[in-house]
Amino acid sequence: MQAHPKHYCGVFGVYGHPNAAELTYYGLYALQHRGQESAGIVACDGRQFRVHRGMGLVPQVFSGSLLHELVGSMAVGHTRYSTTGSSHLRNAQPLTVDCARGQIAIAHNGNLTNAAVLREELEAKGSIFQTTVDSEIILHLLAQPTVGRMENNLVQTLRRIEGA
Numbered sequence: 001m002q003a004h005p006k007h008y009c010g011v012f013g014v015y016g017h018p019n020a021a022e023l024t025y026y027g028l029y030a031l032q033h034r035g036q037e038s039a040g041i042v043a044c045d046g047r048q049f050r051v052h053r054g055m056g057l058v059p060q061v062f063s064g065s066l067l068h069e070l071v072g073s074m075a076v077g078h079t080r081y082s083t084t085g086s087s088h089l090r091n092a093q094p095l096t097v098d099c100a101r102g103q104i105a106i107a108h109n110g111n112l113t114n115a116a117v118l119r120e121e122l123e124a125k126g127s128i129f130q131t132t133v134d135s136e137i138i139l140h141l142l143a144q145p146t147v148g149r150m151e152n153n154l155v156q157t158l159r160r161i162e163g164a
Contacts, residue, residue, distance in 0.1 A: 009034055009035045009079060009081050009093075010032070010034035012031060012077045013027075013074075016073055016074070020043055021043040021050075021067050024076065025067055025077070028077045032058050034081060035079030036056075036079070037080045037081055037087055038054060038079070039054065039061040039077070039078065040092050041067075041070055041076070041077040042070075042076055042077075042094040042096055042105045043070040043071060044072045044105070045072040046073070049096055049103050050071060051096055053094075076107045078092075078109075080092060082133075088132075090131050090132075091132060093106070094106060095108075095139050104139060104143060108134075108138060109164075112138075114162040114163065118141070118161070122137065137161070141161070142157050
């Protein structure tokens with residue numbers, strides 16, 4: 001048995017607060033022990049995303065002036081400890097995409113056990129991946145054009161992924 005628990009990433013989100021990014025920063029700071037490789041925050045004002053990601057500890061990645069540029073009443077943040085994918089800025093989360101459905105952002109803590117199969121299937125259908133993290137698979141599944149509401153697509157995506 002390990003003397004200390006092993007942690008893999010931290011995720012923190014805020015909804016409905018005018019300083020969502022700043023609160024998310026403090027949440028990530030408290031979760032820093034869960035991931036010291038990279039950190040990122042995406043904020044949304046209901047119209048557009050503003051995102052910043054960087055390598056290093058939360059205080060190294062975010063300055064006070066930078067946090068003020070992340071305007072919005074919604075934010076999600078992530079600290080990374082890589083369990084899949086390499087240690088590069090392109091793998092820092094939250095991940096964002098502009099697609100036919102609009103803008104989508106995700107922050108994911110876990111490992112998909114069926115990632116290889118899903119990635120191969122998505123690539124065969126034309127998906128182009130920008131990272132080596134399995135979390136991007138979730139983003140591609142959510143962005144798939146389907147009939148109906150985004151909530152239905154979320155349910156379909158959750159049924160397809162395996163793992164945590």
